[in-house]
Amino acid sequence: MSNEDSRYEAVRSRDARFDGAFFFAVSTTGIYCRPSCPATTPRRRNVTFFPTSAAAQGSGFRACRRCRPDAVPGSAEWNARADVVGRAMRLIGEGVVDREGVSGLAARLGYSARQVQRQLNAELGAGPVALARAQRAHTARVLLQTTGLPAADIAFAAGFASVRQFNDTIKEIYALTPSELRAARPGRTTRYGPVAPSVTAGTLPLRLAFRGPYAARPLFDHLQRRALTGIEEVSGEPGARTYRRTLRLPHGAGIAEVDEVTGDGWLNCRLRLTELRDLTTASQRVRRLFDLDADPYAVAERLGRDPVLAPLVERCPGLRAPGTPDPHELAVRAVLGQQVSVAAGRTLGGALVAARGEPLPEPSGALTHLFPRPEDLSQAPLTELGMPESRREALRTLGAALADGTVTLDAGADRDRTEQALLALRGVGPWTAAYIRMRALGDPDVLLSGDAAVRAGMRRAGIPADALAAHAHDWRPWRSYAMHHFWNTPATDPATDRPSTTEGTGS
Template sequence: MHTDTERCVRAVQSKDARFDGWFFTAVLTTRIYCRPSCPAVPPKVENMTFLPSAAACQQAGFRACKRCRPDTSPGSPEWNARADAVARAMRLIQDGVVDREGVPGLATRLGYSTRQVERQLTAELGAGPLALARAQRAQTARLLIETSELPMGDVAFAAGFSSIRTFNDTVREVFALSPSELRQRSGKADPRRPRIPGTISLRLPFRTPLTPDNLFGHLAATAVPGVEEWRDGAYRRTLRLPYGTGVVALTPQPDHIGCRLALTDLRDLTIAISRCRWMLDLDADPEAVDEQLRSDPLLAPLVDKSPGRRVPRTVDAAEFAVRAVLGQQVSTAAARTHAARLVTAHGEPVEDPLGGLTRLFPSPQALAALDPESLAMPRSRRTTFTTLVAALADGSLPLGIDSDWEAARAQLSALPGFGPSTTEIIAMRALGDPDAFLPSDLGVRRAARGLGLPSTPAALTARAAGWRPWRAYAVQYLWATDDHAINHLPA
C-alpha cells in the first residue's frame, strides 16, 4: 500500500487509524517516522515519504515519533491473510525465530535459501530479516523499560540483544532517548500505574471495531480446566514457550486488550505477546472483512449489528489439533472432560499464585507415550487420536503459524478419521486461514437456514464464493446467531 502515495497522503491528512500498521509516514525534514493517525499537525506533502515497515524506517535513518509511538501500531493484516513465503516469514519473525535460530533457521523453515529470503523480504518490506528482528527487539525493550522495574542489563538480554552496548545504541537510535530517559518519561506519564510483582502489564492495540463476545466467549466456554479459565473478567491460560512457561490474563477493553504476563524467562516476552495477538486475531482488518461480507444482503444485518468479529484462534497449533479430535461428535462439555483428563494425567505442573491454573497442555511427545486403552472414546477415534499425536511428535506433520495451508490440509486429510470439518476447523483456528469454511457444520447450517441461505453443504459453498477470502469470518457471524455460551462473555 505504501506505493499508493495519493491514498497514503489522504490517510495521513485525515489521521485515519484504520491504516496504522499498513504503512509508516517518514518525514524528510525532521527524520521522524509516524503512524498515519499521528495527532501532530501533518507535514507538507513534499516532505512525506511512505515505507512499509518500522524496520525500513529505522534502516533509512528515521527515528520513532515520541507522540504517536509508531512501534506500538497493530501489525499489518497482510501477513495473516496470505500464505506465501513473505507472509510466513513475517509470522515466524514475530514469533522470535530469527532471535532463536538466526536467518539460516528462518530460511530452513521456509524451504528457501537465505539469499532468497533476504531478497523477498527486502523487496516487499524494505528491510531484511535481521533488520525486522532488530525492530521487534527495540519494541520489546521499550515495553520492558516502561512496564517493569528490571535493571537495564536484564532488559537488554530479555529483549534479545547480545550486549548491553548494542541495546543502548539501538534504543537511542530508534527512540532518540536513552533507556533511562525512556523509563523516566514513563514514570512521569503515569505514576499510578499498578505493578504486580513478577508480572508485566501492557496494552495490546487493535483496529476497531472489535466485537469481543464471541471471541472471548468461545475461549471461555471451551476452556480446559487447569489450562484455561475465566476469572475477574479476564481469559487466563498457561503458555508453553521456547525458554520456559508463562501465564497470561487477557481482558477486553473498548480500545485495547489488557494483557498481564507472568513468565519464568523474560526472553519469552516477544513470543508470548505475538502468540496472544495471534490467538485473539488482533491484526485483522475488520473494515475490509465486513465490507466484503456486507455485499451479501442476507449477511449484512449480522455484520451491521456486531461489526468487527474476530476468529478465536490458539497459542499452540498442535494443542488445538488434539483438542479438535477430542471434540469430534461430542458436546463441548464432553470435549472439555476428555481434555481435562489428559491434562491431569500428562500435563506439566505450573505455578499460578494469582489464579487457579495448574498445568500446561500435554506436549505431543507426552501424548504419544500414553496407553490408547486409557482413552475413554470409541476405538476408531482412538486410532485417529494416536495417529495424529504420533505424526505431531515425530515432526512428520508440522503445524504452526508458518504452515502452508493447502499442504497442511492435504496431510491432515490423509490421516484416518479426518473429514472436511475437522480439517477446516484446524485450518481456521490453528493455522489462521481466513478463508477456511465449514459448510457441513451443524451450527453453520442451522444459521444459514434461519437466514434464508442455502443449508446444504454444496449449495452453501457455492453461495459463499462471494464471501471469499473471508469465509472464516462469515462462519463467526453465522455461529453468533445461536444463543450458545460461546457467543457471550461469561458473567
C-alpha cells in the same frame, strides 16, 4: 492504499484504519509515524511511505514519541497471505530469528537465506534481521517503561546479543538512551492510552493494540464455553470477565490474563513468565488467540456486500475469529472434540490434562498444568479417556506426526501442505483438518461448509443450504469470519448445546 496519494489522504485525515498497514516518515524532522498521528500534517513533498517500521528505521528515521508507531497492531495482510513473505512475517513475529537466526527462518520456509533476504528486502524494504531488530526494540521499550528491571536484564530479555547492541539500537530508534527512554515514560493519558504503571511480583502489564471495533463478548463466550480445567479459567460476569490460561513457551512456562473490558483500541493483558526472553513470543501468541491483527473494516466491507450477511455484520461489528496460543494443543483438542458436544469435548480435554498434562512449578489459582506435549501422547494408552479405541489411536497418530515433524503447525507453515498432511493421518477427516487450518494456522479464508452449526446459522440468516456456494465465492478472503457470524446467530433455543462438529463450535 494502492498508491501514495491515497496514503497521504489517509495521513491527512488521521485515519486509524491504516495504522500498521503502512508508516510515513517526514524528511524535515527525521521522524516516522503511524497514519493517525495527531501531530500537524506535514507537506506532501516531505513525506515518504514505508511498508514496515523496520524499513523506516533502516532509512535513518526515528520513532515518533507522540504516536508510538512501534505499538500499532500488525498488518492483517500477513495473516491473509500464504506466500513466503507472509509466512516469514508470522515467524519473525514469533521470535524465530532471535532464537534460530536467519538460517533457521529460511529452513522453516524451505528457501535459502539469500532468497528470503531478497524477497523481504524487495517487498518490505527490510530484511529479516532488520525486521527482528525493530521487534526487539519495541519489546525493550515496553520493559523499560513498565518494569523496574535493570537495563542489562532487559537487553537480553528483549533478544539483544549484547548490552552495547541494545544501547546503540535504542538510541538510534528512539533518539534516547535506555535510561532517558525509561524516564520519558508518559504519565498522562494520551490518545493511544497511557503506558501501564510499573509492576511488582513478576507481572508484566501490556496493552495489546487492535484496530477498529472489537466484539469482545462473543470471543470471551467462545473461550468460556471451552475452557479446560487446569489450563484455562474465566472469571467475572459477562462484560467484565478475565480469561486466564497457561502457556508453554520456548524457554519456560507462562500465564496470561486478558480482560474483556477494552480500552480505546487495546486489550489489557498481564503476563507472568518464568523466563523474560519469552515476552515477545508470549505476547504474539495472545495476539493470535484474540485475533488482534485483524482488519474489521476490510472484513465488514466485503461481507457487508452480501444482503444476507450484511445484517449479521451490522449486528456484531468487529467480530473476531479466535486463534490459538498453542497450535499443537488446538489440533489435539480438535480431534478430541470430533462428533461430540461442546460439553463432552471439554470433559475429555480436562481428563487429558489431568492425566497427561505437565504440572506447573507453582500453581496459580485454578491453573495447575501445561497441556500435554505431542510426544507424551504418541505412545500413551489414553485409557483414562472415555472414547473408542479408534479415536485414541487417532490421538496417538496425531501426536507422533506433530512430534516427528510429519505435520508442521508453526506460524509460517504452508497451509495447503499442512492440511494435506493432516488428511493423510488415519482418523483425521476434512472438517478437522480445515478447522485446524483456520485456528492453528490463522487462515482467515476457511469455510466449513459441512458444519451442522454453520448450516443452522445459515438457515436462520435466510441462506438455503444449496445456495452456499453461490454466496461463499463473494466472501473471499474472509470466509472464516462469515462462518463465525453464522455460529453467532441467535439460536431458537440459546440453551441448546449445539452438536460439536467440534472445537469450532465445540472443544
